[in-house]
Amino acid sequence: MKIAVIGGTGLIGSQVVKNLNAAGHEAVPHSKSTGVDIIGGQGLDEAVAGADAVVNLTNSPTFDEASLAFFRTSMDNLLTAARKGGVGHIVILSIVGVDRVPELDYYRAKALQEKILAAGPIPYSIVRATQFMDFMDAVLSWTADADTVRLPATPVQPIASEDVADAVAEVAAGAPLNGIRDIAGPEVFPLDELGRITLSHKGDSRTVVTDPTAGMFAAVKGDVLTDRNARLAPTHYADWLS
Numbered sequence: 001m002k003i004a005v006i007g008g009t010g011l012i013g014s015q016v017v018k019n020l021n022a023a024g025h026e027a028v029p030h031s032k033s034t035g036v037d038i039i040g041g042q043g044l045d046e047a048v049a050g051a052d053a054v055v056n057l058t059n060s061p062t063f064d065e066a067s068l069a070f071f072r073t074s075m076d077n078l079l080t081a082a083r084k085g086g087v088g089h090i091v092i093l094s095i096v097g098v099d100r101v102p103e104l105d106y107y108r109a110k111a112l113q114e115k116i117l118a119a120g121p122i123p124y125s126i127v128r129a130t131q132f133m134d135f136m137d138a139v140l141s142w143t144a145d146a147d148t149v150r151l152p153a154t155p156v157q158p159i160a161s162e163d164v165a166d167a168v169a170e171v172a173a174g175a176p177l178n179g180i181r182d183i184a185g186p187e188v189f190p191l192d193e194l195g196r197i198t199l200s201h202k203g204d205s206r207t208v209v210t211d212p213t214a215g216m217f218a219a220v221k222g223d224v225l226t227d228r229n230a231r232l233a234p235t236h237y238a239d240w241l242s
Contacts, residue, residue: 003027003172004048004087006038006078007057011134012093015165016055016172025173031058038074041081049085054078055172056092060109063216067109075116082122089176091125092117093168096157096182097224098128104219114180123176129164130157130184130225133240136198139191143214148207149199150214151192157226158194159185160240163233182230187237191217194237201241 003020007013008029020027028047030036036043038058048054056078060067082090094110101107117124131139136158143150167183189197195208212218217225 001052004051013057019169044081053089063106071113079120100224125177126180133158150211153190154217155223157184160235184230
């Protein structure tokens with residue numbers, strides 16, 4: 001298959017391209033660095049023309065209300081280009097529980113992206129993943145000072161980026177789902193506990209303080225970021241850390 005991967009030079013995209021090419025497909029990475037701008041539209045028609053499938057892994061540069069405009073414009077542009085180019089399948093990566101946290105602008109934006117794709121004229125697949133293990137350092141930095149890190153006890157089910165890329169590549173090479181596939185890591189942790197595990201592994205002496213008001217995930221109520229019925233990835237957090 002010929003597969004265009006928009007956002008194909010990033011954390012997930014580069015691994016998806018590698019996996020698809022290793023499986024014998026012709027996967028081509030596209031991004032601003034290769035002359036493709038999904039917002040301005042430059043190079044997009046040429047990038048997707050004649051592709052059997054397109055994987056869109058582009059992401060908003062911000063998590064605030066501006067992310068709504070990013071995903072609306074990027075999906076409108078991609079659907080227009082894909083229709084002209086005869087694309088038969090579009091795949092996007094989203095987030096488990098994304099439609100259940102309207103308090104977060106970014107989650108509302110990703111839910112909008114899903115709705116635009118599902119309402120479009122092209123067969124599609126949505127892969128929803130839980131929180132990436134790779135982003136834990138960023139989560140810790142949001143509410144950290146010299147001595148403490150404040151985190152809520154929000155349940156999370158972290159997944160390794162390699163496992164996400166495997167799942168996205170598998171879906172991209174298959175028949176359109178015209179629906180959603182949930183993927184998740186094998187273990188559920190309270191976020192504050194995951195912070196303690198992470199700092200301990202790094203030899204970081206800062207104390208994790210449980211604070212239900214701290215950081216982006218404070219807005220999440222209950223266990224909506226976990227899915228024990230999802231397809232479980234093999235990588236455990238302790239193994240990933242090591």
